[in-house]
Amino acid sequence: MISIDVWNASVDFPIFDAKTRSLKKRVLGKVGGKIGTDSKVPIIEALHDINVSINSGDRIGLVGHNGAGKSTLLRLLSGIYEPTRGAARVRGRVAPVFDLGVGMDQEISGYENIMVRGLYLGMTRKQMEKRVDDIAEFTELGDYLAMPLRTYSTGMRVRLALGVVTSIDPEILLLDEGIGAVDAAFLNKARDRLVDLVKRSGLLVFASHQDDLLLELCTSAIWMDEGRMKMQGSLREVLTAYKGRDPYSNVSKETLERLEAPALSGD
């Protein structure tokens, strides 16, 4: 049974090196979480009162402006951050694709990075060796896989990371906005694989600012604002409320038909 349940969860970051004095005035800017100064160490209240229940088959988009807590929420859902208050329960094998600059070793080759990521995601070396060819074919990176990762462009890194997570049949797929860096042709290919994955097993949570990507991958959405969940509902409702206009208004008819199909079967 694959699910993520979060009850009244908050995530507060202690900021040890910030000068308390400069934060004396309680900052309530538009960007970022609230900065509290109640304790000795200033804290950033990145998330509060998160209540969410995600089940197998769900494809959820996360929207909200910069610093609204999308990435932090993804890390909460992955189990990297355990809530400072409240509780969270993650059931299933998590495969995250977050910031692509970090979490990958710049100096080792693409092949070795595939291996390390696979091992991290709970695979054995043997299982990964079987999948390497499949990943190489899917990512279309070819001989580049023998090069150190520092020679890769951002898009190529996204391809590598997506190649790994889609090849291992993860149960919980968490994607941060970085994956928008790939070109349209690859995205089409990736979309089919991702939708297929979620259908077979598991769930997807995807944070993005790009409407087209969200429409391709998600059926429902959560709108994050200042670390709170402002709205949760179908993707169309949430995007309409967030953007102030219907996201489907500038989508061609063919695309619309294509998009509607998996959405209906998902519900």
Next chain:
Amino acid sequence: MSSGPPASDSRTLKRALADLSAGARQRELWGHLAWQDIKQRYRRSVLGPLWITLSMGITALGLGLLYSQLFDAEIGTFLPYITTGFIVWNFILGCLTEGTDTFISNEGLIKHLPAPLSVYVLRTVWRQSIMFAHNMIIYFIVIAIFWGSVTTPDYSITEGGMPQPGLNWGVLLAIPAFALIAVNAGWVVLLFGIASTRFRDIPQVVTSLINLLFFMTPIVWSTDILRDKFGESVGWRDLVAELNPLYHFIQLLRAPLIGNEQSWHHWAIVGAFTVVGWLLALLVLRNYRARVSYWV
């Protein structure tokens, strides 16, 4: 939301133990990462990881030659003593200094991929064990060269020192001795790693004290020299070694390796450190395991 909000289990002993067992099961992951660390460090160098061996060889030779002259000791017995002590010390040093850095240096991975904390602990301990294995090559070379001196029954390291039984099958005790030291490395890395992530002064404190500790521990000198110099009036000076926990750790492994008399009290003291250290580390892991990703 069928079962209602449960209490958070972030601070339970169950989760702490689950972290340890999950980490131990991901043997392929930390094994791979540790090897990669070593390969990474010597990438594009001609000798590669053999540099570990070579630099240990040079240091051991230099220290052995100098100190055997300073202490007027027979080189055939003193050089193996210094070399072995220095190899064991290097393992302890690596676990202490790199242990404080375990989670800090893995910040990127900790924030991007969910994995048990013990994976990073095992990665550090395994990396140090690989380096120890590389250094042991020097031990075997030195023992081969001075085979005659160290296998003589009743040999003494320095003139007038305690007579030692000489190298015999007791050398096999080195295996459980290393295992026990490696088990201790586990709690040291875990405890120091978590504490250093929160209090960034700890790595600096360790770095600044470690050199002093090296000279205070009988590695380049021996307790024989101390007793020889002060005779019966050694008194409190003997405590410099006896009160120093590192002396017991070093002696635990060094004594069987060079055929020295092994006193049972080293085993007892190191054993006590193992139990107390792991209890402390488990307590810290229980309470702060979930905080590490916030602190790094």
